Amino acid sequence: MTTQFVRMNRRQLVLGAGGLLSSLYFSNRALSAAGSRVVELTASETKVDLVRPGTPTNVWAFNNAVPGPEIRIRRGERLRVRVKNELREETTVHWHGIRLPNSMDGVPHLTQQPIKSGEEFEYSFACPDAGTYWYHPHQRSFEQVGRGLYGPLIVEDHERLDVDREITWVLGDWRLLNDASISNDFGHLHDVTHAGRIGNTVTVNGLVTDSVPVRAGERIHFRLINAATARIFGLDFENHSPLIIALDGHAVEPHSPENKLVVLGPGMRVDVLLDFSGEAGTKYRVVDRYYRGREYRLLEFAYSSGQSVKPRSGSTRLASTILPEPDLTLASRHEIVLDGGMMSGMQSAIVDDEELDVRALIRKRLFWAINGVAATSHVHKPMVTLKHGQSCVLKIINKSGWPHPMHLHGHAFRLLSRNGQPTKYREWLDTVLLAAREQVEIAFVADNLGDWMFHCHVLEHDVGGMKGVIRVA
Ligand code: C2O
Ligand code: CU
Secondary structure (H helix, E strand, C coil), X not given: CCHHHHHHHHCEEECCCCCCCHHHHCCHHXXXXXXXXXXXXXXXXXXXXXXXXXXXXXXXXXXXXXXXXXXXXXXXXXXXXXXXXXXXXXXXXXXXXXXXXXXXCCCECCCECCECCCCEEEEEEECCCCEEEEEEXXXXXXXXXXXXXXXXXXXXXXCCCCCCXXXXXXXXXXXXXXXXXXXXXXXXXXXXXXXXXXXXXXXXXXXXXXXXXXXXXXXXXXXXXXCCXXXXXXXEEXXXXXXXXXXXXXXXXXXXXHHHEEEECXXXXXXXXXXXXXXXXXXXXXXXXCCCCCCEEEEEEEECCCCCCCCCCCCCCCCCCCCCCCCCCCCEEEEEEEEECCCCCCCEEEECCEXXXXXXXXXXXXXXXXCCECCCCCCCCEEEEECCCCEEXXXXXXXXXXXXXXXXXXXXXXXXXXXXXXXXXXXXXXEEEECCCCEEEEEEECCCCEEEEEEECCHHHHHCCCEEEEEEC
């Protein structure tokens, strides 16, 4: 195995009884955490090698690593995490995609007081659904996530797929200067008003990766997580046929991606099964083709010249998560209009109950609105209130000329349609990527009490006003 794989495995952190693969992942640190059953996550400034070994970059990270430790737990088990804040500013941790009690959701001022510098907070919640999740701060997330504060959270099911290996890829995107330091222009006006902070250096598990060793014949379950603040990925696994088996952690009917590209907007996860059907000794690229004219090689798979392994033919289907099915005939219906950004016709927006024109909005660095409201902080009135237990359909209309990955906290929703066309798989998601001027319909049962964020996961759009609260009461 290459150093890269060693690096990756050392970061693995296994909790609970542990699955078949756990023995591969155990490290001393992981064992001690499993023994006490409380995970310690310390956020601090540190240095890590992002670009190449021996060229450190100052980052903000959990437990001195980017990504932070991979937390693994069994479905139904309780996760306890003590977060220590050694940053010079306040923070929180949000458990993206987990259906947890509102008080554990990690949204500053809305669900908890921010964790002050030098203080700590203990999160404790059960993880009801198996799947691929992740954690990251929700305080000034455009900068805190952008500087490296994020990590994978894997909820294991009681049964496993018949695969040779499971590999998590946390995709990160950085804007680095020539000396490998992070460009300090977080919240730059151009990024906030356009596609967000798209960087110049993409990392896989915190390192620019050249090649990943594989064996002919093996079947690998990849857990892909997009932790970038703005970059959308469209991965082309050249000469291979990726099978999508889960989206945002939730099982979906196994299918090949449209146009052969595995697309992940910020915040999104895709689980992919890949059969390595190539010949021993060959190499194949994984190319990110999302942005036309800016394609690049993410890495390559290098088949070992050794013996091939016997191909697997077991089921490719993950067990479905058990989620309440929304009743579309009785559902309450709401429209959610996204607007703003460069070249939009947005003339004004409501800010803290006051209507402001474009000039006043620019002074406040607000450029985006949901239903006419540009949100300044995490304290604001709900834009929609749903009755506890009620089914609802949200029609989300993107009036802007930019794509937006819209994320709802505390629930999973079915994606019913895009531009009026029913979706083929009615997938469960927690983040839906809307193309420019696209409309989608989502449906869910509002079964989780509390105030939940609904926001764009392009974190520069989020800070630029594109967020709101959905109240379940
Ligand atoms: Cu991944 Cu509100 O966030
Ligand atoms: Cu957006």
